[in-house]
Amino acid sequence: MRDEEHLRPRPANFNPLTPLDFLDHAVNSLPTKTAVVWRDRSWTWSEFHQIVLRLAKALKDRGIQKGDVVSIMCPNRPEMLAAHYAIPALGAVLNSVNTRIEAKDVAFILKHAESRLILADPTCADDARKAAQETGVPIEVFAEDGESGDGLKLLSGERPPEIDLIAEITDEWQPIALNYTSGTTGNPKGVVLHHRGAWLNAVGNITALQFNDKTAYLWTLPMFHCNGWCHTWSITAAGGTHVCLDKVVPEAVFEAMDRIGVTHLSCAPVVLYMLINSDAKEKRDASRRITVATGGAAPTASLIKQMDALGFDFIHLYGLTECYGPTSIRELNEHEAGLDVEERANLLARQGVRHLSANRIRVVNDEGAEVPADGTTVGEIVLTGNTLLAGYYRNPDETEKAFAGGGFHTGDLAVRHPDGHIEIKDRAKDVIITGGENVSSLEVEDVLSKHPDVAIAAVVAKPDEKWGEIPMAFIEAKSGTSPQPETLETFCREHLPGFKIPRAWAFCELPKTATGKIQKYVLREQAAEKAAGANG
Known part of the structure; x- marks a missing residue:
């Protein structure tokens, strides 16, 4: 033509x-x-x-x-x-x-x-x-x-x-x-x-x-x-109703659900735990189903079971600020919704597939090739499409780094299952997501290292049923000192917002490689074992 x-x-x-x-x-x-x-x-x-x-x-x-x-x-x-x-x-x-x-x-x-x-x-x-x-x-x-x-x-x-x-x-x-x-x-x-x-x-x-x-969308x-x-x-595009809340308080959330007829809400998992642990839930009419979209931590079988009893239909989303929020979605189809709660939890732990207008999602190895869809081979999530940032303001070097090789590098490590759904397995930058908020382990370690009794500090994510993850600090103390959790918490509070302060502690010699680098994967395993022991 x-x-x-x-x-x-x-x-x-x-x-x-x-x-x-x-x-x-x-x-x-x-x-x-x-x-x-x-x-x-x-x-x-x-x-x-x-x-x-x-x-x-x-x-x-x-x-x-x-x-x-x-x-x-x-x-x-x-x-x-x-x-x-x-x-x-x-x-x-x-x-x-x-x-x-x-x-x-x-x-x-x-x-x-x-x-x-x-x-x-x-x-x-x-x-x-x-x-x-x-x-x-x-x-x-x-x-x-x-x-x-x-x-x-x-x-x-x-x-x-x-x-x-x-x-x-x-x-x-x-x-x-x-x-x-x-x-x-x-x-x-x-x-x-x-x-x-x-x-x-x-x-x-x-x-x-x-x-x-x-739609009546509750702003949690x-x-x-x-x-x-x-x-x-x-x-606004859908012509629905925005239901605004000054603060997320369970009583106010349940009251709005009943008074206004809320149909949808989105939130970090910590909000869901607030709701299921509140006495206000007793007034909830579970026959009126509400769609709940959440992300940041995989839902547990216990959470799904309790949310279902309250009349909430669960959807798992994945995204970043750099891709305008959600870029993938995992929800249950009619057959999957009838499975037992453990099977549903396993499926909803996945980040799913892209939605209609979102980015194409690839999981690639170090050479940029797609990993096999076998559910076990780990690669980095790389995005391409129309819902990606223009770039980082006043930071051309980081922009070029993020888009290297023709796609946007998320830094999230995942597998792709045979049905095409992705599932995150790790976070390449050691980010801890607690209650939907990102915490830099490096930032917390930097603060802890300034305490006079701390020789080396390493911070990793410890699984937590309520918050998804919490920061756990492993401390190697200076010779002749015996720092205590209460002392270090007080010290951290002078330098960090509350959600970044470690809520679990261990005092030991840190595992290191031959070149002196801290083996964080060992610490993650120890943190996971402690979490499993506490929940067992």
């Missing part, structure tokens, strides 16, 4: 893909349908649109322009959701900051991101203000209830001026978000995500998790975590 000029894209038949279009669709097709629920209030899609426009105006009045980075440190409330539309609608870039990190870490992100403004919820305001003062970045704090008292009031008020939500999106490769990793190998890296990938992964989530206009997953796995945009 001939390449003719008149067949090329033009404004009438081509618009850049952007998830902002989902809000435009919802406002025009479902204006009176409930869009957002928070505390004892709710807003229709038309009313939520007004919140977005108020935030866009506030940002514009503060000089925010196309290409500027705007940071936000906020739990799951309507303004946080609105930021996912208002900030990119100005052509600016959304930088969602983990609400659990300390002021010095927030300051690093603000400085590295070259942020022009930080927005904060009152519960995060102290750390946000300290970081803003250190970096010279202006700060705006939301009013506690969103509409009265001190702070930025967006949840009610005069009708703001209309803007075209997609007018500033002139290229679908344009950045929509800048998300920082957990810093598992040093300082966190800034992951640049584009409008095209966000649109595609959001649509893929709809098909994978079967969102629709009857932090929206700051990889933009809520793109569900901040997926639920």
Whole structure:
């Protein structure tokens, strides 16, 4: 076929893909349908649109322009959701900051991101203000209830001026978000995500998790975590309802399920353990099934059995910040759902296969060749496709390293089963995932090594039924000293967030190779044995 000029894209038949279009669709097709629920209030899609426009105006009045980075440190409330539309609608870039990190870490992100403004919820305001003062970045704090008292009031008020939500999106490769990793190998890296990938992964989530206009999605997953796995945009695209929670408390979760008729939620495994161990579960109507998507740790047979009794259908997801959240899914088919609980747990421990719009998943050896699908040969997970980061901000070396050989190297080691499903066996970078949060063993070891009684410290993951994994520290003490767990915990607390502090300890001479390197695989085996002994 001939390449003719008149067949090329033009404004009438081509618009850049952007998830902002989902809000435009919802406002025009479902204006009176409930869009957002928070505390004892709710807003229709038309009313939520007004919140977005108020935030866009506030940002514009503060000089925010196309290409500027705007940071936000906020739990799951309507303004946080609105930021996912208002900030990119100005052509600016959304930088969602983990609400659990300390002021010095927030300051690093603000400085590295070259942020022009930080927005904060009152519960995060102290750390946000300290970081803003250190970096010279202006700060705006939301009013506690969103509409009265001190702070930025967006949840009610005069009708703001209309803007075209997609007018500033002139290229679908344009950045929509800048998300920082957990810093598992040093300082966190800034992951640049584009409008095209966000649109595609959001649509893929709809098909994978079967969102629709009857969906009531409970926000137990932090929206700051990889933009809520793109569900901040997926639920809007489906015309569902966002049910916001300030804080994940079992009583509030179960109350929302009953009062609002929740159909879906996503979370780290630790949230599931909170629910099954709460007395509030006694009021749960298990006949109303709820789809629960989780990732970060393989589900145990005990967890699946207890979740099933509470009326939860379990789905296992796998992904990274670098691929917009979930890129693979493992759910049970009709036959598998009838298997005994142990067999179901074994199947759901796998990370599954890619969903419709996600990346192609390869498991390769050191030479880049596919490993056989035998369920035993281990290789690295490498991704290729449209839902991958553009690159790491201000870090070309790490970008080139990650994409070496024509695919994105995840650092996760896995096998592929004969049915095509992948299953992670190890994490190449010694990352410990505890309650859905990544912990760098190197960071914890660095802190412990500064204690005057510690000669060498090695930290590995110890399996834990509640948290998935917990950090376990193996300590080789200096001669003549006898450090105690309580002393080291206190020392760690001065330098680390609570979730990074080891919760299991061993004091011994560390196993080493002939060249003096610590044999961490030996320590992992010891940690697993201790976990098995505790559960036996």
